[in-house]
Structures are given as structure tokens and as C-alpha cells.
Amino acid sequence: MDVARRAGVSTSTVSRALRGVPTVSPEARIRVERAARELSFALSRSASSLVTGKTRRVAVLTPGLPRAPWFLGTCLTGMAGGLREAGLDLLVYAITDTTERAAFFERLPARRNADAVMVVSFILTEEERERLDELGVPVVYVSQHAPDRASVYIDDVAGARQGMQYLLNLGHRRITYLQSAAADSFVWSAYDRLVGYREALEEAGLPYDDSLVVRAEYSRSGIREAVGSLLSLPQMPTALFVESDDMAFEVMSILRSCGIDVPGRMSVLGFDDHPLAESLDLSTVAQSAWRTGCIAAELVSSVLTDPSSDPTRHIVLPTHLIPRGSTAPPPTDHQAETPAVAQQEPPSPGRTVNGS
Numbered sequence: 001m002d003v004a005r006r007a008g009v010s011t012s013t014v015s016r017a018l019r020g021v022p023t024v025s026p027e028a029r030i031r032v033e034r035a036a037r038e039l040s041f042a043l044s045r046s047a048s049s050l051v052t053g054k055t056r057r058v059a060v061l062t063p064g065l066p067r068a069p070w071f072l073g074t075c076l077t078g079m080a081g082g083l084r085e086a087g088l089d090l091l092v093y094a095i096t097d098t099t100e101r102a103a104f105f106e107r108l109p110a111r112r113n114a115d116a117v118m119v120v121s122f123i124l125t126e127e128e129r130e131r132l133d134e135l136g137v138p139v140v141y142v143s144q145h146a147p148d149r150a151s152v153y154i155d156d157v158a159g160a161r162q163g164m165q166y167l168l169n170l171g172h173r174r175i176t177y178l179q180s181a182a183a184d185s186f187v188w189s190a191y192d193r194l195v196g197y198r199e200a201l202e203e204a205g206l207p208y209d210d211s212l213v214v215r216a217e218y219s220r221s222g223i224r225e226a227v228g229s230l231l232s233l234p235q236m237p238t239a240l241f242v243e244s245d246d247m248a249f250e251v252m253s254i255l256r257s258c259g260i261d262v263p264g265r266m267s268v269l270g271f272d273d274h275p276l277a278e279s280l281d282l283s284t285v286a287q288s289a290w291r292t293g294c295i296a297a298e299l300v301s302s303v304l305t306d307p308s309s310d311p312t313r314h315i316v317l318p319t320h321l322i323p324r325g326s327t328a329p330p331p332t333d334h335q336a337e338t339p340a341v342a343q344q345e346p347p348s349p350g351r352t353v354n355g356s
Helices: 002-007 011-018 026-038 047-054 069-085 097-109 127-133 156-170 189-205 220-230 245-257 276-281 289-305 349-354
Strands: 057-063 089-095 116-122 139-142 152-153 173-180 213-217 241-242 267-272 281-288 315-316 320-322
Touching: 002 011, 002 026, 011 026, 057 069, 057 241, 069 089, 069 245, 069 289, 089 097, 116 289, 127 139, 139 289, 152 156, 152 289, 156 173, 156 189, 156 241, 156 267, 156 281, 156 320, 173 189, 173 220, 173 245, 213 220, 220 245, 241 245, 245 267, 245 276, 289 315
Parallel strands: 057 089, 057 116, 116 139, 139 152, 152 315, 173 213, 173 241, 241 267, 267 281
Antiparallel strands: 281 320
């Protein structure tokens, strides 16, 4: 082989060096890699996998980018960089609807195509999780807490409680929670933020009001319809806590187009810290999508290279509040309002989310 001849080593050493086998000396590896570069040599991953049984690929199962373009795109970028440093390739399976979802779990195309799987952002059924377990490769859940399985995530409940406490401390008592909805029955990991919203109300001694939890299709028309339903209430909220910054940007635009001053008449709080949040002066609960992807890649790499590593390890990443100009105390005429604080049995989360 030309590479072996130029590097002055055997062909088996070339094969082991280019496949990352640790038994090759650093000096020999450097010579082989230099010779390979000079000869523009590329190792076939498919051929290598026949020898090692490893593809050096990690499959990522994710919703289609339109669901959450900034978060998913940034998270995948962090993953790709982290995997590349570990000598691993990224293989993306984007699921855009329930038909594609059912087909994926029926065929499991990641079988024999990847050494590990990462599931990003949307919640699987227990049956779907068991199907992934049948692949016989490590599975890491990203941006969600999966019991008894390796996971990298933020504490969505705690983050939402932090955001709610901020609004409560400003003096708001009628606070809407605006949640994304999907006609194709996907459930996102951000669903737990509703739990944090409810817990904060309970801790403040405030009743849960079903009319203040609104679901909106992830589109400008869907968000406009949701905001319209709030503006038609007998008593409008003084603050909106929005599930994501992407949605909050639309909310602020719609409110201002309707002549509703933000934050003078209504405060808006987002969740994520999208790059546009600072320029649009949006207050938000911040998380790092890029770091989430990087940490997930590191966890996958450690599981693949260290057989003794914990296959159910959980890594919880922090969130923090960033107050900006979209939030302020409620208008004076609302500060004097004292809503009833008698406890009432809140409807179940499922009934709230499904609006029935």
C-alpha cells in the first residue's frame, strides 16, 4: 500500500492507525497520518466496520428543525463539533410527522448504521424507548430527563419556577402561560415548564386558572389566535410567560401591532436566550443549547470508549434568569387588584394541555 510504503510501516499498522486503535505508537500514528494526507487517502468507514464491527457514527433522532429551529440547530452544531473531536460522525434522522415517526420505529434504520443513538428534545413512548433498546447500542437522551437512561438536560420545572418567581416578585398576579401545540401529537420536553408554572402559583398561594394556560400552534397565525383569546378575556393578564423565545418574539410583535405596550401594559418573558433576545430586549430564562449538544457528545463518547462508564448517567445543566426590557411591574390599576387565593383543585396536566 502506498501509505504504508511512504510511512515506513506495515499495512496492518496503517489500518490500525487510521481506525484509531490505541496499540499504535504516537510516532507511527503521526507518520501514517502525514502520509495519508500527502496521498489524499481516505479510509472507508464501511470497509473498516467490516473489520471492527464499529461504524464510528452516532445517530441522532430529532424533530424536524421547523419545530424549534434555533434550539435544535444550535444543539446539533454543538453535538457535531464534540463528536468530530472524538473521531465520530453524525447521522441525523429528522422526524417531521407521525407517519415518519412510526416508520422509523418500525424499520429502525439506525440498526447497524451507528454505534450509539441520541434522542433530542421530544418525548418517546415507553414502547418506542424499548425499540431503541433493542438496537443493542448506547442510547443518550438529550434535552429531556429519561428515567434509568443516560440523559443530558436542564431542569425545566426549576427554570420555569425561577421565571415565574421573577414575575411574581415584580407584582404580577394574572400570569398567562403560552405553550406550543402540535396537531400531530408530538410532545416536547419543554412540557415540564408548565409544571413549574403551576408549582410557582401554588407556592405563592394563587389559584390555578385554566383560562390563563393557552396552547398555540407554532406559527404566526396560531400565536396570533392565542394572543387574541387572551385579549378577549374579561380581565386580561398583566404578564405572559412564553414557552420559548421564538414564540415570545411573535407575541411581542403581535401585542405591539394591537397597540398593547410591552412592558407598560403587559410583560413578556421567554425561555432559551435565543441570540435575538438581547437585541429585541426580551427577558428570558436562559439555557445553552450549544453546551447541551457538546456535553451530550462527550457523554456518548465516554460511553463508547469506556465500558465501565455508567450507562444511566444524568447530567443536569443550569438555567439562569436574564431580565431585560420586556418585563416590568404591572400597571398601577392592576397592582391594587387582589385575586382570590383560596386553594382549588387544579385540573390534571393532560386536561390542561389538551384543552378538554
